[in-house]
Amino acid sequence: MNRLVIGLVTGMLAFSASAGAKELKPSEVEARDLFKQVVEIPTVEGRGEVPRLVKLLSEKFRAEGFDDIIVKPHGETETMILRWKAGGTPIAKPILLMAHMDVVEAKRDDWADDPFIFREKDGYYWGRGSVDNKAGMTAIVMSLIRLKRSGFAPKRDIIVLFTGDEETAGDGSRLAASEWIDLVRAEYALNSDAGGGGFTADGTPLGYGMQTAEKTYRTYTFSVTNKGGHSSKPRPDNAIYELASAITRLEKHRFAPMLNETTRGYFAARAKQEKGALGDAMRRWLADDNDGEAADIVEADPKEVGLTRTRCVATKLAGGHADNALPQLAQATVNCRIFPGVDPVAVKAELEQIAGEGVAVEQSDSFGASTPASPLRADVVGAYTKAIQKRFPDMPIVPSMSTGATDGVFFRGIGIPVYGVSGIWLKIPEDARAHGLDERIPVESFHMNIGVWEDMLRELAG
Ligand SMILES: [Zn+2]
CATH class of the missing domain: 3.40.630.10 (Zn peptidases)
Known part of the structure; x- marks a missing residue:
């Protein structure tokens, strides 16, 4: 289930659920x-x-x-x-x-x-x-x-x-x-x-x-392979370091902000209620779809996170095979929640760009089509x-x-x-x-x- 409760506050009279037990019909x-x-x-x-x-x-x-x-x-x-x-x-x-x-x-x-x-x-x-x-x-x-x-x-x-x-x-x-x-x-x-x-x-x-x-669920695996070797002889190429760099780039990356009819209606209602910097950012973004800076401010708010764009986040990590060996394999799981209507193929291509050469990106799980x-x-x-x-x-x-x-x-x-x-x-x-x-x-x-x-x-x- 995905029950969304929005942060709207109206001038309506307070409603009380604790008005005492009523006799059931x-x-x-x-x-x-x-x-x-x-x-x-x-x-x-x-x-x-x-x-x-x-x-x-x-x-x-x-x-x-x-x-x-x-x-x-x-x-x-x-x-x-x-x-x-x-x-x-x-x-x-x-x-x-x-x-x-x-x-x-x-x-x-x-x-x-x-x-x-x-x-x-x-x-x-x-x-x-x-x-x-x-x-x-x-x-x-x-x-x-x-x-x-x-x-x-x-x-x-x-x-x-x-x-x-x-x-x-x-x-x-x-x-x-x-x-x-x-x-x-x-x-x-x-x-x-x-x-x-x-x-x-x-x-x-x-x-x-x-x-x-609803957003589209896709999971990807970032993999780095290396020939490995003895850990007493470190080399510049190292699967764990390469993967770590890729994940750090992912952490900093922001996908392009987007609005659709649903989120436009949602943010229009939210903007009416939010005073201050958050409300200003919502109003600026609604007025100009291309105001990415305003969308970033909205996305950074914990109540709105995930609503302005595709989000991908590292969720699992694995790598190496011995304390005293250079890693032959390092892998990270990256879970994406893709903005409605965006083709997951395009998201994968963007992830490959972020990950860089030497990091293989494969889709490892999916749920439904992009809708x-x-x-x-x-x-x-x-x-x-x-x-x-x-x-x-x-x-x-x-x-x-x-x-x-x-x-x-x-x-x-x-x-x-x-x-x-x-x-x-x-x-x-x-x-x-x-x-x-x-x-x-x-x-x-x-x-x-x-x-x-x-x-x-x-x-x-x-
Ligand atoms: Zn349910």
Whole structure:
């Protein structure tokens, strides 16, 4: 998951999540009970539990009359695809709804409580996956069920794609966007695993981010080989020194700054809020794309790092074979997060330039294709904005680019735009625990998210 929370501050009235426990409505009890079952199935890679979750969800859906469900096993995991057909002749191409069923490992000893025992405490639902991404997944299930029970008939097909390995291999989404594309082809996708909002501890709204772009993941290896020899006879050519020089050049190198529709919208919103040097730099850069100096100031800020350009960083190092021998091989791993739409081949060429002669640069890992930012469609932006602002009037909705990668990358890669439109809000920074310890979601946020999805689907498929 890649939940971006932006640093916007508005004049909106403080919102309080600790207003005391409210009595749940029967529909909310049903959602909580499903959520409890979902969280308590430990869908961690290697435990083989995803099929049990698929079975639970399939039974829940079938009981409501959703019977077009296809389960695709792959490896130890499964991908689930459901289609809710349009009531009559579809008025448009389908909408794809995305979530992932797997979670990151969590160890009982590290957590305050068992991560796979669902708990309600202090206004929160606790458990591994409560934020990433089981709340979003449950919201898709419950919103479809509520829509169907209310008599709603979609005017276009709604397709659900639940993957079982987003946190690891990403095969579910990759296969869905290739081999199984006929089952999931859509006009665009709404991803529950990205986007969302934040409040400070005192209830000041930080805004909602709508994820419309993500950077491309590539890993490269820098290798220097040398004939080696006895360390009592050092020579000017040395694999470790050569590699060190290359890495030092990489450290100093800055790729060209870039803006796209998403980051332009994001920085325009940020510039309104930032006073001082950072805000000035944002305004200067927005006024002149070529003002690299201003972009460098923005990039240097910890909140904005990675948002202005491609970034590559050394992450691993290895070399030499004996204390008393000249190294025959020295290698560094360089992980890149490439700006949307930039060809990784061009990045590799730039890395070769930086590394210099004598340093071999090879791509060693990749995830998805380089994808452009998804266009800010008026219908999707409008439906999301309306659903959020119905609950939080004046809440700013700002396009966002993830510096990491999600399941969405495979669909953007085949020209299907993807929008991270989670309705979840968290208190920042204390609830930012995805992949971490004692993961939790505010009770009100969990239930509100279901309503957000229901409203968006009424608007977009009604
Ligand atoms: Zn996730």
